[in-house]
Amino acid sequence: MTHQPAIILVRPQLGENIGKAARAMLNFGLTDMRLVAPRDGWPNPDAGPSASGADIVLDQAQVFATVEEAVADCTHVFASTVRERGMAKPVVTPREAGKRMHAAIAAGTRPAILFGPERSGLTNDDVVCADTILTVPVNKDFGSLNLAQAVILCAYEFDQCRDETPDVQPAYEDGVASKDQLIGLMQHMERELAAKGYFKSEDRRDTQRRTLRNLIQSAAPSHQQVQTWRGIIKSLARPDAPDSSDT
Amino acid sequence: MTHQPAIILVRPQLGENIGKAARAMLNFGLTDMRLVAPRDGWPNPDAGPSASGADIVLDQAQVFATVEEAVADCTHVFASTVRERGMAKPVVTPREAGKRMHAAIAAGTRPAILFGPERSGLTNDDVVCADTILTVPVNKDFGSLNLAQAVILCAYEFDQCRDETPDVQPAYEDGVASKDQLIGLMQHMERELAAKGYFKSEDRRDTQRRTLRNLIQSAAPSHQQVQTWRGIIKSLARPDAPDSSDT
Missing domain, CATH: 3.40.1280.10 (SPOUT methyltransferase, trefoil knot domain)
Structure with a gap:
């Protein structure tokens, strides 16, 4: 022993x-x-x-x-x-x-x-x-x-001295989203924003686009969270509809 | 602050x-x-x-x-x-x-x-x-x-993360004894042992001497402890005397 x-x-x-x-x-x-x-x-x-x-x-x-x-x-x-x-x-x-x-x-x-x-x-x-x-x-x-x-x-x-717990364990069991999933999300967001007139002028468009892409990159979402973001964008872009939770 | x-x-x-x-x-x-x-x-x-x-x-x-x-x-x-x-x-x-x-x-x-x-x-x-x-x-x-x-x-x-306590602080405030103090102690011990017939034969003497020196080396005594060791050897080598603590 x-x-x-x-x-x-x-x-x-x-x-x-x-x-x-x-x-x-x-x-x-x-x-x-x-x-x-x-x-x-x-x-x-x-x-x-x-x-x-x-x-x-x-x-x-x-x-x-x-x-x-x-x-x-x-x-x-x-x-x-x-x-x-x-x-x-x-x-x-x-x-x-x-x-x-x-x-x-x-x-x-x-x-x-x-x-x-x-x-x-x-x-x-x-x-x-x-x-x-x-x-x-x-x-x-x-x-x-x-x-x-x-x-x-x-x-x-x-x-x-004997414990093997890693100092850091990742946030997501399903892993961080791959870059093609992130690019899909970014393009989806830019498309919906463009349709709503978010990009005021052609010469500021590139700067705004980089700001948005850094926003998504730094959030480092999981597979599942990319889907959640897409759902949010889709809902926000939709014409107003009665929310079932409204009184 | x-x-x-x-x-x-x-x-x-x-x-x-x-x-x-x-x-x-x-x-x-x-x-x-x-x-x-x-x-x-x-x-x-x-x-x-x-x-x-x-x-x-x-x-x-x-x-x-x-x-x-x-x-x-x-x-x-x-x-x-x-x-x-x-x-x-x-x-x-x-x-x-x-x-x-x-x-x-x-x-x-x-x-x-x-x-x-x-x-x-x-x-x-x-x-x-x-x-x-x-x-x-x-x-x-x-x-x-x-x-x-x-x-x-x-x-x-x-x-x-901010504490600066050293992992190990030495045992002695007065420092470990120098090698010449140790050699003095070793020679003292060998001299008294020789007088008492500790070294049985000339061919084993060197082996016994190395064993004794390793004993002292591995104890790594302080200045003060070398003096204590010398006192012990001196007392042990002395002819029997009534101990004041004896009843």
């Missing part, structure tokens, strides 16, 4: 936050939750409702008495915190941590991330158990990050 | 979630919150406590009756949702949306993101007001993303 990062909540205080962290983990396919000395014991009846269906994560959660025991089978441990003075560890962003965890897993080893208690964060003795400090680059004037929010940003960045 | 993306919560249900969204925004320096027809009116007494100090965002929040009014001064609008069939709009990731919003702001215009109600998400009529669909690439088997979680992922990816 492929390893995945262990998400280790150190002395979490509120069951509700454990549930939300579980939901955030499962949103990005992570299920290895570990709890170190949860304040209110385990299981905690407040966790389930806030997990919103991520029960599998809570059901499989392992409980440990100490951070040392929780990380025993891991190889590379990140501590989610701001850097403490005098702590001789490199500091990485969640994105860099995601890449390093992905590389660790590709090498057949298991990485982990430590998250501290809601109120106080990890202690220096917790951080000593880690190899690397992971600091989310937040607003320096408002750096207090909710526990589940810190978890989801780390889980997201890990998942980004 | 530089524009920033407007975060538009459409018909949000719980004040608590509005507060958490405000906190998530301010974590990444965003303050332009807009509310479209919040279910329980505005202001909502449940919002403040869950904003955990992001009061400036709630205090400045603007309320609108419709999505059209909320996006009136915006140029490029993203709808945070999964793609609806037949909706002729491109779909982008949060990372791509972050880049596009950054480019829109650099061009002096104002982008926005629409987020739907907690339970039901955006309707097709809401999505029609947007240019582009923004879909967070979540676990296909567990895609339900909490409102504030969706907001923080989008705010984070926008902020990543």
Whole structure:
């Protein structure tokens, strides 16, 4: 079985936050939750409702008495915190941590991330158990990050390293219209406009025609939308008729 | 004043979630919150406590009756949702949306993101007001993303486009030890080991010496850590002495 990062909540205080962290983990396919000395014991009846269906994560959660025991089978441990003075560890962003965890897993080893208690964060003795400090680059004037929010940003960045969703997916399932369809539409529009006296003078006609063609080009319509445009032009060009929706 | 993306919560249900969204925004320096027809009116007494100090965002929040009014001064609008069939709009990731919003702001215009109600998400009529669909690439088997979680992922990816935090910051403020410090340490260690009979035979001595040197090299200690290592070697090499911490 492929390893995945262990998400280790150190002395979490509120069951509700454990549930939300579980939901955030499962949103990005992570299920290895570990709890170190949860304040209110385990299981905690407040966790389930806030997990919103991520029960599998809570059901499989392992409980440990100490951070040392929780990380025993891991190889590379990140501590989610701001850097403490005098702590001789490199500091990485969640994105860099995601890449390093992905590389660790590709090498057949298991990485982990430590998250501290809601109120106080990890202690220096917790951080000593880690190899690397992971600091989310937040607003320096408002750096207090909710526990589940810190978890989801780390889980997201890990998942980004394996996710294959293209950055952009095209707007139309039936594809953008071909140029001959667009030229047909342009000619249809010009013909109807000419019949209505839109082109005032022969010497401005070419400029107006280019403006119209750029209008259609920049709209980049689909096959289906070319048909919709043609219907609009046909209706507008028609002599007035009673609209069935008129009162 | 530089524009920033407007975060538009459409018909949000719980004040608590509005507060958490405000906190998530301010974590990444965003303050332009807009509310479209919040279910329980505005202001909502449940919002403040869950904003955990992001009061400036709630205090400045603007309320609108419709999505059209909320996006009136915006140029490029993203709808945070999964793609609806037949909706002729491109779909982008949060990372791509972050880049596009950054480019829109650099061009002096104002982008926005629409987020739907907690339970039901955006309707097709809401999505029609947007240019582009923004879909967070979540676990296909567990895609339900909490409102504030969706907001923080989008705010984070926008902020990543302007954040200059280096991916990796070195472990030591005082820098990695120079090679002459390392060689001094290695020679010290070899001298003390030789005195204790560590090098069993002359023909294995070179191999053992290389192993030791690689050990020190791969630890890549700082200036300070070289001094700590030297202290350890000196203490270990000393004849037994009563340890003051012994009972």
